[in-house]
Amino acid sequence: MRDVTRREFLRYSGAGGVALGVGGLPGLAAAEEKLKIGVVYVSPIAEIGWTKQHSLGVEAIKAELGDKVEITVLDNIFMPQDAERVFRELAASGNKLIFGTSFSHGTPMQKVAPRFPETAFEHCSGIVHLANLGTFEAKYYExxxxxxxxxxxxxxxxxxxxxxxxxxxxxxxxxxxxxxxxxxxxxxxxxxxxxxxxxxxxxxxxxxxxxxxxxxxxxxxxxxxxxxxxxxxxxxxxxxxxxxxxxxxxxxxxxxxxxMLDWSRDYVGAAKAVAAGTWKPEVRWDGLAAGVVKMAPYNEAIPADVREKLKQLETDIGSGKVHPxxxxxxxxxxxxxxxxxxxxxxxxxxxxxxxxxxxxxxxx
Amino acid sequence: MDLFVAIFTGTVIAATPLIFAALGELVVEKSGVLNLGIEGMMLVGAAFAFWAVVAGLPMPLAILAGALAGAAASLLFGVLALTFLTNQYAAGLALAIFGSGVSAFLGRNFGSEPIDGLKPLAIPLLSDIPVLGPLLFRYDPLVYLAILSFVAIAWFLSRTKGGLILRTIGESPEIAHAIGYPVVKIRYWAVLFGGLMAGLGGAYLSVAYTPLWVENMTAGKGWIALALVVFATWRAYRVLLGAWLFGGMTILQLQGQALGLAVPSELLSALPYLATIVVLVIISQNRQMLAEHFPASLAKPFRPTV
Missing domain, CATH: 3.40.50.2300 (Response regulator)
Structure with missing residues (x-):
């Protein structure tokens, strides 16, 4: 993964706040065949929480596709007006697959996507779909x-x-x-x-x-x-x-x-599809069955038979036998x-x- | 009664970081300097105090580290605003942004560490009194320190020669200078003290209030502290009341939500701010009250001519 050092430098020196964009970055001489992927996080990558789970999705792409991809990550982009600039820069600098990870990225993505019809956009927790904008979301309720x-x-x-x-x-x-x-x-x-x-x-x-x-x-x-x-x-x-x-x-x-949320399937799936040229905008909304929603290990204080029941419940919801x-x-x-x-x-x-x-x- | 105790103690605790930061800023502003960077200094204090705990320092030293880090951050503002006479608004805002960036950078490596927070004092006998015990005698030491610092600052400002000199400098630095007081030096000390208190408020957040580190964890408390000083019309006791009012409204709105009051949660969430605005409007009715304690040279740069 390429670290956007200039942006980080500016951010941590307090000079620029967020979203200076990547426009001024020296163009890296990337090998032709590498798939360029851009990811925009809504908050910093902490050790736990929403953005951390998205970063695990990015890790999964790297684990799966290794040096076939070149990933640019921008974090702490919350305001839609900043995000729009960032998405446009990412698309203009040749990223073929771009992930937005927050509902607030929706409007800017919908604005930018039509201008770059060759680029695949994936929006987490989005509701609007376009010819080159797909969405993925978790069934939290399960x-x-x-x-x-x-x-x-x-x-x-x-x-x-x-x-x-x-x-x-x-x-x-x-x-x-x-x-x-x-x-x-x-x-x-x-x-x-x-x-x-x-x-x-x-x-x-x-x-x-x-x-x-x-x-x-x-x-x-x-x-x-x-x-x-x-x-x-x-x-x-x-x-x-x-x-x-x-x-x-x-x-x-x-x-x-x-x-817990595990987006790796969505990330890896989209990356592979774009690499193979088979990507289509999809509406993916998955839960326990697909492993997008997972339960953390149950507390030992819960009686063993109850833990068994809970695991059974996970299976039953996954199979559709039980609907919340x-x-x-x-x-x-x-x-x-x-x-x-x-x-x-x-x-x-x-x-x-x-x-x-x-x-x-x-x-x- | 349990509910009342929960609301009362919740208010006192929620107000504590605001009391530290706002009292510090009160002293700074009384010296005629406006430091808008409280949020940044609080974040730096919070990050350093948390870092010190993770590194294994005993709690009192960790809190001291947070306070000193806040003071160090304020020095940056001091040099810009007092030595180089830059615009105080700009220098303060720069400090707020800088502090948020620096603390985020520092915090990158210890974000996931859970720590044992500052424990409440169990004052023997007193804390066992029914009702009064949980109401007054079961807080962590910093809550009492906040009250003590209020008493000390109120006394210093209104009853001591040092306080009089400080206020004179805030009113008219030229006159203070003519009498022979080292205006810039005293302003430096005031700024450093403000940073120390903001750092302490930040440390309270990261090691006592919510013992964890998350980026920008102050969530705007520095700006509220800033507003409290205006709200209090530059009087120490009103800073204390304002902090309690704000904390109390926050707790009450949450209690109201959980009870299922037939009021939308968005409106309840706005209550603390609405209450603040209402009080400000009432205060503004009385021009004299507003002007009486306002430091006349606030935010005006001063360079000794002789």
Whole structure:
């Protein structure tokens, strides 16, 4: 991998902030046959969390294709206006496959992609597809449903807590599935939800976890990008559920499991397809079956027979035998949203903007 | 009652990093210097303190390391703004960006290390009193240090000769200079003290409040501290009240959300800021109150002529 040293130098010397782009880089005399790939991260590559999991996807490409590829990585590109410049530069400098890794990269990618019809664009958590823009996304709700079942077995108070970034369908849906998983064990369980209305604020996340514990929640699931929720729950003696990466080392032994993300299949698949000239824009939306969502090792404190059940549940969801959103599902006001025996349709899952019965919180 | 205790203690703890940073900035501004770089100094302090803990230093030394790192960062601003008389707004902003970059660079290698955070003091007997014990006597040492530094700074500014000199320099550096006080030197000390306090606030975040390192973990607290000084109309006790008000509103909105109040979470999240604006509007009604403690030479460069 080529390190973009000039950009990093500027960033760390504080002179330029983010997204100076790669325009001024000296053109590397790359061998003709090498496939050039550009990847844009939304945050720095930390040791855990969202961007770390994407970097594992890039590692997987390198492991699989080795020196047949040349990968340029730009990190900490969050603002759409910066991202647009970066995507255009990447495409103009000959990258044939470009990954955007955040919802906020969507609009700039949609603007840039039509101007470079020969370049393949892949957008994680995107919703818009173009002739050369494909998307990939994870079925988080499958993971939270299993995690919820684990929580349902372990909760004493019958109250679990959920911390999310923003009240958007990608987060509201998994929160619902968490509760439904718990209710599949004990139907009377409720779930208090807090939205930070920020992608990133460890202090607020700590206070949110404290708040949930003080209101009697004894399992905390934190769908944010830091291990703070897991850490605070552990300090307060509550169980925790991590997101994106295995966060057990932050959980003081109270980390039940985590629903982890593994994008390697999407990364390697796209790279191979572009190299072979067979790439087409696809809508990939996978979960436990494809291994895009994986459960972190279960806490030993969970009884062995329960752990077996949870593993079985993973298999059953993967095979389609169990669907997290199986009716009858009611919303907070008791209106039937999914009739008994049927399941929520895929578009309805991706647009979920309502809480199931038993969720305590307000979506406005 | 448990809920009240949770809200009260949560408020006190959430306000602590703001109290450190804002009191430091109060002293800086009272000397007539505006340092906008609090966010950067806090981040540098947070990174160094965390680094020191990972390296195995005992907790008090690690916190000291964070504070000193904040002071060192402020020196950069000091040289630019006080020696080379650059625009203080620009120099402060540069420090904010620089600090965020430097701390990110330092933090690259220890991002995944979990550490044991600063433990609360269990004051014998006192912490066992029902209700009052958990309310007042079970915080970590830095919470008490924040209150102590408030008392010390309030006393220094209003009751000591040193405080009078500092305020004079902030009002009219020319007069202070004419009387024979070393204006630039005293301003340097004020800036260094501001950096020390911001570093301490940052250290509190990374080793006590949320004992971990993540890039930009201050998440804007440095800017809030800056706003608190204006909010407090340059009075120490109002800094303390403002920090508690802001912390309290943050905790209350989270409690409200978790209880399922029929108010959208976006609106609840905006509450601390709304409350701040409301108080500012009320304060602004009284021109005299606003002007009374404002350091008249704030952000104006001063070069001794003789």
């Amino acid at each position: 993971g939270t449903f299993v995690a919820g079942a684990a929580a349902g077995h372990m909760t004493k108070t019958g109250k679990i807590g959920f911390i999310g970034g923003f009240p958007i369908p990608d987060i509201v849906g998994p929160a619902n599935a968490l509760l439904l998983g718990a209710q599949s064990v004990k139907p009377e369980i409720t779930c208090n939800a807090i939205f930070l209305n920020s992608w990133f604020d460890p202090g607020k996340e700590k206070e949110a976890a404290n708040t949930l514990v003080s209101q009697g929640c004894d399992v905390i699931c934190s769908m944010t990008d830091t291990p703070t929720g897991v850490q605070v729950a552990g300090e307060k003696g509550a169980w925790s559920i991590g997101y994106a990466s295995d966060m057990s080392k932050f959980g003081s032994g109270k980390h039940l499991t985590a629903f 959103y199986t009716g009858e599902l009611k919303d907070q006001d008791g209106n039937v949203k999914v009739a008994a025996g049927s399941v929520l349709s895929d578009p309805d899952i991706r647009g979920m903007n309502w809480f199931v019965q038993g969720m305590i919180g307000n979506l406005g």
